[in-house]
Structures are given as C-alpha cells and as structure tokens.
Amino acid sequence: MAANRREWTRESLAEGVRSGDKRALARAISLVEDGDALAYELIRDLYPQTGRAYAIGITGPPGVGKSSLISALVRHVRERETSVGVISVDPSSPFSHGALLGDRIRLSDHFLDPEVFIRSMGTRGHLGGLAEATLQALLVLDAAGKDLVFVETVGAGQGEVEVIGIADTVVLVLMPGSGDSVQALKAGIMEIPDVIAINKMDHPAAKTMLNEVRSILSLDRESAWRPPIVLTEAVRGENVDALWDKIEAHRAHLESDGLLEARRRKNLAGEVFAVASGRAKMHLERAVEGDPELRRLLDEVQRRELDPLTAVQEILLKVFKLGDPDGSHTR
Amino acid sequence: MAANRREWTRESLAEGVRSGDKRALARAISLVEDGDALAYELIRDLYPQTGRAYAIGITGPPGVGKSSLISALVRHVRERETSVGVISVDPSSPFSHGALLGDRIRLSDHFLDPEVFIRSMGTRGHLGGLAEATLQALLVLDAAGKDLVFVETVGAGQGEVEVIGIADTVVLVLMPGSGDSVQALKAGIMEIPDVIAINKMDHPAAKTMLNEVRSILSLDRESAWRPPIVLTEAVRGENVDALWDKIEAHRAHLESDGLLEARRRKNLAGEVFAVASGRAKMHLERAVEGDPELRRLLDEVQRRELDPLTAVQEILLKVFKLGDPDGSHTR
Secondary structure, eight states, X not given: OOTTOOOOXXXXXXXHXXXXXXXXXXXXXXXXXXTXXXXXXXXXXXXXXXXXXXXXXXXXXXXXXXXXXXHHHHHHHHTTTOOEEEEEEOOOOTTTTTTTHHHHHGGGGGTTOTXXXXXXXXXXXXXXXXXXXXXXXXXXXXXXXXXXXXXXXXBOSHHXXXXXXXXXXXXXXXXXXXXXXXXXXXXXXXXXXXXXXXXXXXXXXXXXXXXXXXXXXXXXXXXXXXXXXXXXXXXXXXXXXXXHHHHHHHHHHHHGGGHHHHHHHHHHHHHHHHHHHHHHXXXXXXXXXXXXXXXXXXXXXXXXXXXXXXXXXXXXXXXXXOOXXXXXXXX | OOTTOXXXXXXXXXXXXXXXXXXXXXXXXXXXXXXXXXXXXXXXXXXXXXXXXXXXXXXXXXXXXXXXXXXXXXXXXXXXXXXEEEEEEOOOOTTTTTTTHHHHXXXXXXXXXXXXXXXXXXXXXXXXXXXXXXXXXXXXXXXXXXXXXXXXXEBOSHHHHHHHTTOSEEEEEEOTTBHHHHHHHHTTOSXXXXXXXXXXXXSTTHHHHHHHHHHHHTTOOSOXXXXXXXXXBTTTTBTXXXXXXXXXXHHHHHHGGGHHHHHHHHHHHHHHXXXXXXXXXXXXXHHHHHOHHHHHHHHHHHTTSSOHHHHHHHHHHHHHOOOOTXXXXXX
C-alpha cells in the first residue's frame, strides 16, 4: 500500500527468507497470519530446507515471566553466536490485547540484533487456527537458518498443547503462586514438560513450590527423562545459564539413541492432524453460518422438534458427506 | 452379564428415565459413556420432554473444592425439596484416575437420597468427546424431571469451555493460591463466569484474592450482569446459602427480559457445533489411522518430500471430500 513498501514475489520472498532478510521474514509471517495463499506457496518452496532449527516451546500461565525468560535465554545463547527466532502466540481474546504488551517490551533489547528475529503473532482469519499459523512461522524461521526458535504460548489448554506440540523441548514456566498449575500437574491434567523453570526465585514461597513440583515429578518412575527443575530470576538473568544447560541436556538426551528423530516424527504427525482438524472445524463453522438449511436445523433443535444429536448427524452429512463413521448411531 | 441385571429395551429405558428410576438413569448414562446406539435413540425419544431442568456449571482448577461445594449446594437445595442431578466430568488422563477420587467421596452423603442422582463420567470410546457425552447426560437427567443439574468440570481449557457451554449459570470456583487462574482472568484468557466462589475462606490470603478478583471484574463496565463473588467454606457449609442466593439471582436476571431463552438458544447452537466438530475430529483421527495412503503422506512429510500443509489438504480432500473452502490455498 505505502509507496516505499517492497513488492514481494513468491521467488523474491523465498530468496529473502533463505538469506534471513528481516523484512522478508516479517512479510512472510504477516502472510501466514492472514492465511494468504502466498504463505502456503512459500512454505512449499521452503520446506525442503527446513528441519535444522531446534524448537523450544516456552509455556505456562500468564504473568509468570515467560517473555523475560526468553529474552534472558536469547541473550545467553547470543554470546555463542547462535542465531535465534522467537514466535510469541497470544490467544485472540477481547481482554488480552494490550494486557500482555508490557511483557513483550523486555524482548525489545534484541530487536536491533540482525541474528535475532522476534514476532508476536495473532491469527486473524486463519483457517487452521493457532497450530497452523505457528507451524508455518516456525518453518519460515527454520528456512531462514535460525539455529534456535523459541515458541511462547500462554496457558495449558488444548489449543496451547497443539501449538507447543511442535517443540523439540518444552519448558514449563511457573512462579510462586502458580498453585493451579501445580494442582493441574498433580491431577495429570497438565502434560509433564521436559524442563520446569520456577521463575521469581526470590519469592519466599519459591522453595516450597520447588519441593511440591519435585514431589509430583517423583511419582513418575518410568520415564527415561526426569524433568529437571530450575529456580530462575529472569529479569536479573539469574540461573538462566543453568536453565539453558538443562535445555541442552534434554536436547543431548534426545539426540542420543535417535529419540529426536522419533519425537519429530510424532510431533509432525500430531501437527498435521491438529491443523487438519482445525481446518475441518473452521469449515464446519463457516458452512453452518452460511447455509440457511443448517441454521433451520438449529431452530428445530431450539423448538425441541429435533434432538441436538440428530441435528449434528444431519450437519455432518451435509457439510462433510459424513455418514456415521461406524454405522452404530443410525441402527 | 449378571443374572440379576435387568434387560432394558428402548421403551422400558425411556419409561424408566422419565419416572426418575435410578437404575434406568445409571444404565442410560453408561450407554452415553459407551457411545452406544441405544443412547442416541433414547435421547431422540426423551428430547421433547427436556428443557425444564436448570443447568449450573461448576468449573475451576483441580483441588479448589468443587465437589465439596456441589455437595453443600445439593444439601442446601434439598431442604426445599428440589430434585437434583450431578454430572462430574473428569478428563481422561493417565495421571488423573484416582487422584480426584478423594474429592468425590463427600458427595456420597447424597447417594441414598432418591431425589438426587450423581454420576462421575468418563468418555471411553465416545465419538464426540466430552461435550457430546455431557450434553446427552444432561438431557437424560432433564427428562428424568430433575429441577437442577450441576455439571462439574476441571480446569479452564477449550475442552472444558465446550462442556460448560451448555450451562445456564456458570460458577467459577477458586481458592487462595489460585494465582494462575486470577492471572488468566486478568489476561482475558479465561472467560468471565456468572458467579465466582472463593472457597477455603479461612485461608489468610482469601481476602486478598477477593480484592484481586474484584478489581479484575471492575474493568468490565459494559455487561448488564456483574458477576458476584462469594467467599465460601464448602466442607463446613459456610456461605453456601449466600452462594446459592447469587446463583438464583443470576437465574432471575436471565429469566427477566427473556435472556434465558436467548442464552439457551446460543448454548444449544454452540453445543451442536462443538459436538459436530468433535465428531469430525474423531473421524479424521480414525481415517488417518486406518488408511495406509494417509499414513504414507505423513512419511513423505517426515522425509521433507511433502510439506505438512499440502499433506493437510490432501488428507482433508480424501477424508471429507473437502476442497479448499475459499479456494485461496490452491491458487
């Protein structure tokens, strides 16, 4: 639109991404966010060059300091010339816009570094939702030659699990006061991550939380990998080196015995499935919205003339030509 | 299997449910859990008699005392001869089995009361997942003439939102230490419920949490309903009457101005959609599992011969005959 805005072609964009050009990366990820057709062509072109970046998922409840911790980790790895990408995924919620921005600012230290690319992502109008957009953005940064890509997600719900499902190493960040997350770990509702950071280690309750988390993890005696727990203070950068060592240790664990290959295989299959079901869901939503006949089914349900599960069957039949998968419900 | 086990027919089961027979209810909900064809026929038969029960969703992180609070609420409403159903939905997780059982026991006070029916539900082999099973169980208890049905869910992820989406009034239960949930409310990641209970009110931090939650809620100046916050102590039954009054106040609010009708319409449409997309997802999973050609696509992705998003398109085309919804990705 603006006169000084460069016009990208599929070829020039792919070339720009491969050379790590920041404007090309920014444009590519904007196309991803918009679900633009060009993004899909680009990914197709870039895919053979991917698979080299190591993806680290940083997850946890809001307010625990995930962004600060990523910023500190980026600073740490930049001392060794490692190139880094950061993808931060915010849930699209009416309340969330701006509320998390303060957190983002600490990442700005790195914005001038040519070997660091940071992008906060929304998924306006994206067909396959967060999982699809994150996967695409990760592939773009991978093709750009980033050695490491951090993927930051908020929370621990199903959507976040699908986003973080692509990561080679998953770091769960908690802080003293993260009682709900600790209970969720305890109840088995939250997946056990590969590494746990308890941030804000100066808090008097940090040690108590460490012991709680440790005792929960000790219940699992079967896994080959025992998730290490690190107390950190992200803002002052304390113990960030120790956290990084644990991430590297997990990577080394995966790289021995071919576990990384197996994990990536499983992750990729999971992501393909998550993206496909995200798309199917979106397709369903649009079909029901746009089709007066399907809307009428809902009216009948509302008037108690048609039960909701028969309505579901009729919708699936109409939208996906999907009869009952095993025939058991129409007997 | 056992010799004394009654053989139910579609007719006798529907009759048994309508008369509120506990064995019929138990059998019906077992059929629901198993995704049995008979459950669908039963729901079809019963649906015209539903719509009378008031559904109250009780949600919140694990360990805050949701079950105890439901038990205390049941005791309270039973004093007025109100008949009650309780559906408790546990996520199916390898860690969770048993971990929450202690919580359940307090509900056992009511097991001998003929006007109270309590059921903890899993969803083994259920096509449409938790949302579908919960909706069916709710309709069964509604048809059985229960005045109130409590639906208990753990957590606040997307799956839980879909389960709780059918409730007329949603109560979020927190406790001192629920820092993550408070942050999630603040960040807008968690939906604002209709009523909030802060349980374990004797805890020294209960008042602080009350103030935190109050200040978060005060940011919303537009909604007609301001969610009340009640401090409770479920085990001793303290302030349970106050909590009940707030639930009733919300109900009265909905029943004035026809809001209840509108909410139920929206909820039902949302549930139909959630169940349909749950089924589509399950269908996709089974199709990919069972089809060597689709598995081969995943192998090609793994070998970097085919990019994951093209694989997604091919899978959707094969499983759902689903071309690109708006044609934008194949241009």
